Amino acid sequence: MSERTTTTATQRWTLALAAVGSFMVVLDLLVVATALTAIQRDLHASLESLEWTVNAYTVSFAVLLLTTSAIGDRIGRRRVFIAGLALFALASAGCAVAPDVGWLIGLRAVQGVGAAAVMPMALTLLNAAFPPERRGWATGIYGSVTAIGVLLGPALGGAITQGIAWPWIFWLNVPIALLAIPLVFRHVKESTAPARPDPVGLALGGLAVLGVIWALVRATAAGWGSAEVVTGLGGGVVLGIAFVAWERRTIAPMLPMRLFASRAFSAGSTAVFFLNATATGAIFLTAQFLQAVQGNNPLEAGLQLLPWGVAPVAIAPFAGALADRFGERRLVVAGLFVEVIGIGWLAAIATPSVGYPPLAGALTLSGVGFALAMPAVTKAVVSLVAPADIAKASGTFSTMRQLGGAFGVAVAGAVFAATGTLANPAGFTKGFVAAMLAAAAIALAGALAALGLHRHRATVSASPAPRAAAGFPAPDGKSDREPAAARRTAPPRNSAE
Structure with a gap:
């Protein structure tokens, strides 16, 4: 039976629109990287101001994820998703016409607020629309579209900056959001989980x-x-x-601590922290290596990063199905170990004279590891959570992911500053190699954390049993598992139930 015949129109629309929202958010995390030189020239920005054009977005995004998840539970997840899209589009237009770097930083922070409303709601609406046994497939498709944002971000930023002007990297978001909002109103069902503030x-x-x-x-x-x-x-x-x-x-907690009683939730949240730390730190420094050491312009550097993003786009749709078949732990652990090898290979071959093919091979392998691990760890963390807790679990997961990204950039930057220099290619390479080894060590820590995920396959049914099998306590804090005696003596269910 085809995927089309096993999903409803509402489910397909929800998947498509959740993926589009996530695509915009992820794209804006990376699209600025290759436009920073032009922004510095046009707005006369200092180096620290340039850093904050990236960090303002990340900070407001990470800080408000749990808050927007709680608001979505209370007033409606679709409403918050739409509000996030509208705010993101408005802030993007503001960034495009910012008269100076101060305004740009402030509006990037507002963009992050919109992103904090979009990302957890996208994942929550997706999980609410699909039954447990179909979430692996849906998460894989969602992950592949999101990965396109990772793939296109640096290259698109460089192409637009060189071909038109840097403000157009922000104008790009406006028509996408304006087209998505009425479609969300029409095709996505509202869902809430009423709770006290x-x-x-x-x-x-x-x-x-x-x-x-x-x-x-x-x-x-x-x-x-x-x-x-x-x-x-x-x-x-x-x-x-x-x-x-x-x-x-x-x-009435905004983040029920019972979620952390689940080994899958705790181990998966830790693993995604390290996974995103490795990827974000490595990609940001590699983009600079390709320019400062290899002598590429922003567009060329963005294009040379494409092998890293191709693997997530190609593999992510199948990774969700593989997680359904073999279990999340195998894919997450394998993916992170592949990430260790890819980043370690990058550190081993990085010299001022290294050719592009070996770099492309290392980037591709690193991308394969990310593509295997991310959909599987997403499914492990949120797919078996009780419906009332999906938004909170999604918000926590997204917060850990963004914290990991900030941690990865900070560690890579600190290691580079301690061992390398911007003064010449040899000094930059020395710092880059040390930072990549640190990134590989972070990925190894993620693989060890992922060993805490469950060993069994993750294929589940629509019954409450999967949550019990995964170790999630019931919303009242008690176990979902019934005593064996109760199961043996329970009367058979009527077929009409």
Whole structure:
């Protein structure tokens, strides 16, 4: 039976529109990278200001993910998704006409707010639309479209900047969002999970993430031992502990701690943190290596990064189905080990005189690892969560992913600053190699974390049993598993039920 005949029109529309929203968000994480030189020239920006054109988006995105997930539960996930698309389009238009770098940074932060509304709602609406046994396939398709954003980001940014002008990297979002909004109204079903508001949890969680993210993105410029970074990191950790303590005792938590009683949820959230840290740190520094050491212009550098993005686009649709068949753990662990090999290979061959074919091979292998692991770890974390908790689980997953990205860039930058220099190709290469070895070590940590995922296959049915098998407690905090005696003595169900 074909995929078309086993999915409804509503499911196909939901999948398509969720993927489009995610595509825009991921695209804007990377499209700016190859346009920074032109932005610096036109807006007379300092190096630190350029860093914040990237970091402002990441910070507001990561800080508000849990908040938007909680709001979506309360007022409607479709409503929040549409609001996020509208805000993202409005902020994108503002970025395109920003008169100076200060306005650009501020509007990039607003873009991040829109992204924080779009990304977790896209994943939540997708999981709500598909039954458990079809989520692996749907997640694979969703992941492949999202991966196109990763594939096109650097190349598209370079092409638009050279061919037209850098503001058009932002104008690109506006027609996509304006076309998507009425289609979401028409074809996507609303879903909610009514719950009491948790303002204390929202404040503690948001401030904890803000402290940690701020410390990570400022660590390279200010120094890991600076008062600013130590205070941000320490304050974030303390507030995080307070957040956990509060969520454990409040009657209506924004993030139920019972989710972390699941080995799949905890291990998968940790694995995606390290997976995204490796990928983000490696890609951002590799883009600079291709320009500073290899002498490419922004467009050429973006095009030479394409092998990394081709693998996610090609493999992601099948990765979800493979996870359904073989289980998430095998794919996530295998993917992260392949990532270790690919990034390690990149470190081993990186010299000022290295040819492009070996670099393309290492980038391709790294992309294969990412493509195998990401759809599988996404499914492991959110596909078996109770419907009432899907938005919260998706928000947590997305927060861990963005935290990982910021962590990866910060670590790569710190290692590069300690071992290399921007002064000449040899000095840049020395720092690049050390940073890639650090990225490979992060991927190895992710593979070890993924060993905590369940060994059995992940194929599931529409019954409540899969959640129990995965170790998720019921929403009341009790186990979904019935005692064996109760199962034996339970009367047979009527066929009409």
